[in-house]
Amino acid sequence: MNIVFYYEYSLTACGPLNARAAEVCRKGALIRTEEGGYGCIQPWPELGDHSLQKELDALRKGNPLPLGKRALECARVDGEARAAGVSLFSGLHIPASHATLPSCVSPATIRIMETKGFKAGKIKASSNPAAALERLTMLASMVPSWRWRLDFNGSLDGNEALQFWKSLPHHLKSRIDFIEDPCPFSVPGWERLVDAGMPLALDMGTDTEHQPAVTADLPVTRIVKPAREATPGDLHDPPVFTTVMDHPVGQLWAVYQAAEYYRDALPTEIPLCGLCTHLLFEPDPFIDQMGGMNPQVAVPAGTGLGFDGMLEALPWKKL
Template sequence: MECARTDGEARAKGASLFDGLHIPASHATLPSCVSPATIRIMESKGFKAGKIKASPNLAAALERLTMLASMVPAWRWRLDFNGCLNENDSLKFWKSLPHHLKTRIDFIEDPCPFSVQSWERLVDAGMPLALDMGSDSEHQPAISSDLPIIRIVKPAREATPAHLYEPPVFTTVMDHPVGQLWAVYQAADYYRNALPTEIPLCGLCTHLLFEPDPFIDQMGGMNPQVAVPAGTGLGFDGMLEALPWKKL
């Protein structure tokens, strides 16, 4: 609702929500089917980090990370386990990483379900952690603010939390391009007054995972910064007007 209200107000004023904003750069979100050629093209286009979904099979997760990391030696890495491990397996995976890989990990997202006790142990082991609260944030346990955890913020489903320990990483929920651009706007607005060195790589280039269509095509090609479409609000003025709308 906030997206629709904010977008509508800007359109009524004839203004783009992106006026005066810098679009944060993003990591490359790599599906399991990604080819070595695609990764090398992404590196040549300026991507500096990759994010992968990690398997609960620890040996397979390590093998895939090792293979991908060898293709692009300068990249940093972000792994998302979607909470599929337990605390002990999370520690086991972290300890299995050779030092040269550990130093290239930005964060490991949701290695196991969050609890203060479990995640304190992971932090004590040196694991850089990121937390995606999930859609059921009402029933999540409170997070101790003194734990050095990066918050993954998805504006399509939650407001940006206050009093964060680390700068948040904004990502999309891989929804319609209008929704993806809402995440882009929220990230750019949040970091409006930040220095470039204070802005972490976000996860806003998920349009690259979709088959091309007229909306996707306006968000730019293989580039770490989303191209925002011209127009008012979040853009796509003419294309949205041309859609067959029905009152419910």
């Protein structure tokens, strides 16, 4: 087992970030391998992840858990690029993103986002369908040209999800790209929602080996989070890459994976992704280099994923 170093960090969000997570201070760890590559582990225990301590303990013992495995893969790819003295983003086009809108977002911020070029908003919806409808109605009225994506994090049951869809007026339904994880996935339950006309998106989470199979004839947009899984090879529709709202190192891993996947695609073939989540957190030296309120992330200079000197200067500890 190679020696791994780690650095624990915390990010402060401006408010709750999804239907299941009330904690605004998110903790994670950067890792550094002997080969000089970097990765990121930021669990969401509220969504079923192992704790950060369990992830680090497993990594220390040479038997990494799901997030640790992906962080090591990130560090491998990053380390190879750093050794070659090249940026992973060289020659790649950075996909544009939707605006991820936490509950604390202000009307003024949304209007600024519209002027900056954002064309869609993603709402981390509450587990209260009536409140989600009220919020969607209010936000959609502010930016009439935007399309919408809602993520319930599986917090509704099948009947609540169906009733929510039926409660949407036609003018809102026509502006919905997809509703992500309205309820826990099952083929019969989601077939019922598809039959009702609901456009669905699925985030498989970290435990992909034990998830129910998604049938090929079920029209579902796959949400791919590189921090959680390798990009599946059997996707029938263009996937939407998103971060797990983690440290900029982890966010840039998602940016790189999205850009690499769509390397040869025409611009019209690339869906809006969810890669601008640095805007959800209070600024810090790393976040400051990710760019301002723009639908395309500004990748930092340097080799690999970037941040060369800043990463080297962190107080690393041997795992």
